[in-house]
Amino acid sequence: MINEEMPVDYTAKLDEALNRLHDEGRYRTFIDIERKNGQFPHATWRKTDGSETPITVWCGNDYLGMGQHPAVLAAMHEAIDATGAGSGGTRNISGTTVYHKRLEAELADLHQKESALVFSSAYIANDATLSTLPKLFPGLIIYSDELNHASMIEGIKRNGGAKRIFRHNDLAHLRELLAADDPRTPKLIAFESVYSMDGDFGPIEAICDLADEFGALTYLDEVHAVGMYGPRGGGVSERDQLTHRIDIINGTLGKAFGVFGGYIAASSKMCDAVRSYAPGFIFTTSIPPAVAAGAAASIAHLKVDATLRERHQTQARILKTRLKAMGLPIIDHGSHIVPVIVGDPKHTKVLSDMLLDRYGIYVQPINFPTVPRGTERLRFTPSPVHGAAEMDVLVRAMDALWSHCALNRQEMSA
Numbered sequence: 001m002i003n004e005e006m007p008v009d010y011t012a013k014l015d016e017a018l019n020r021l022h023d024e025g026r027y028r029t030f031i032d033i034e035r036k037n038g039q040f041p042h043a044t045w046r047k048t049d050g051s052e053t054p055i056t057v058w059c060g061n062d063y064l065g066m067g068q069h070p071a072v073l074a075a076m077h078e079a080i081d082a083t084g085a086g087s088g089g090t091r092n093i094s095g096t097t098v099y100h101k102r103l104e105a106e107l108a109d110l111h112q113k114e115s116a117l118v119f120s121s122a123y124i125a126n127d128a129t130l131s132t133l134p135k136l137f138p139g140l141i142i143y144s145d146e147l148n149h150a151s152m153i154e155g156i157k158r159n160g161g162a163k164r165i166f167r168h169n170d171l172a173h174l175r176e177l178l179a180a181d182d183p184r185t186p187k188l189i190a191f192e193s194v195y196s197m198d199g200d201f202g203p204i205e206a207i208c209d210l211a212d213e214f215g216a217l218t219y220l221d222e223v224h225a226v227g228m229y230g231p232r233g234g235g236v237s238e239r240d241q242l243t244h245r246i247d248i249i250n251g252t253l254g255k256a257f258g259v260f261g262g263y264i265a266a267s268s269k270m271c272d273a274v275r276s277y278a279p280g281f282i283f284t285t286s287i288p289p290a291v292a293a294g295a296a297a298s299i300a301h302l303k304v305d306a307t308l309r310e311r312h313q314t315q316a317r318i319l320k321t322r323l324k325a326m327g328l329p330i331i332d333h334g335s336h337i338v339p340v341i342v343g344d345p346k347h348t349k350v351l352s353d354m355l356l357d358r359y360g361i362y363v364q365p366i367n368f369p370t371v372p373r374g375t376e377r378l379r380f381t382p383s384p385v386h387g388a389a390e391m392d393v394l395v396r397a398m399d400a401l402w403s404h405c406a407l408n409r410q411e412m413s414a
């Protein structure tokens with residue numbers, strides 16, 4: 001409760017914090033969407049005045065449309081009918097079910113590791129694992145790519161151990177940092193296979209070579225790659241036949257697999273130790289059995305059917321080619337992510353609003369701190385369920401708005 005007699009005006013502090021975001025044009029507004037099973041990427045936008053507008057989602061991370069795949073939905077229905085809603089406990093106290101065990105076996109097999117551990121999300125998996133590792137390897141130094149996801153940064157920050165930040169994908173800098181430390185100190189290199197905002201790849205093989213040379217463990221976040229890369233969807237490490245060189249793989253069940261949750265896959269000993277020491281694994285209710293069942297069905301499907309993976313890559317290539325042909329400043333590192341750099345938070349928001357209001361195209365503006373200031377962008381995520389007609393509407397809309405906005409920077413700044 002806020003007491004007017006109090007020496008600190010808490011409400012004013014909140015206003016100040018929020019106003020800072022408004023002033024910089026990076027106050028986040030969530031749009032209220034209702035996804036429609038079987039019709040994704042089509043959805044309904046519920047406006048604040050209660051009215052509804054049909055939209056096409058172009059910024060989701062249900063990269064392959066697995067969130068509405070019949071095999072996933074059937075597994076979830078079956079599990080919910082069989083077991084009810086929640087798991088009813090932490091993994092340790094009554095919350096480990098056959099569904100959790102099956103999902104972990106599916107994940108271990110996907111990554112050709114001895115074991116896997118499921119967490120509430122990949123955010124929690126990163127944070128919990130990286131904050132726990134110094135307890136397992138006293139004196140551990142973590143070498144972290146400067147563009148690693150917030151969940152890795154949080155885990156590394158909180159763990160009380162030593163850290164070194166290497167410039168993004170800069171192997172010479174990483175080598176320099178590794179060489180400067182005592183060879184007898186335990187070390188771990190943490191990085192990503194696909195960096196989600198630029199869509200560029202981490203140099204996995206070269207980092208594994210450095211890890212071998214300096215006796216370091218490797219930790220790879222494959223959140224934006226699992227399900228989408230590799231012959232069975234095991235990520236870029238599988239595609240490049242490097243899985244065996246990664247000590248801990250982190251992935252999500254909420255993006256290409258279309259459900260919810262996160263995990264690590266590693267040796268049995270590593271998983272056993274993290275399972276036993278990580279508060280973020282131990283002291284929380286396990287994911288609902290139906291969620292585990294849906295995720296397992298999705299992984300199993302994508303292991304044997306590469307059709308969606310291939311269509312996904314084709315769609316990304318087509319969209320990039322078409323946007324490039326119009327002269328738009330897109331970043332293209334050959335992945336499935338299509339960022340169009342606008343370079344200013346207010347302009348990005350205006351473009352995003354115009355796409356939504358005029359064309360029913362939903363693409364959320366991406367601002368600092370998710371990306372560096374001056375690189376604000378629209379991040380498009382074409383999927384196998386976006387049809388040719390939807391792509392035409394998007395390309396034409398971008399063409400019209402980009403020219404309009406170039407001529408009307410004043411209007412956009414207003």
Ligand SMILES: Cc1ncc(COP(=O)(O)O)c(C=O)c1O
Pocket residue numbers: 121122123124126149151192196221223224251252253254261262
């Ligand atoms: C690189 C990376 N790692 C981890 C996560 C967290 O994944 P989850 O949504 O499962 O928490 C994200 C989420 O966007 C991410 O981009």
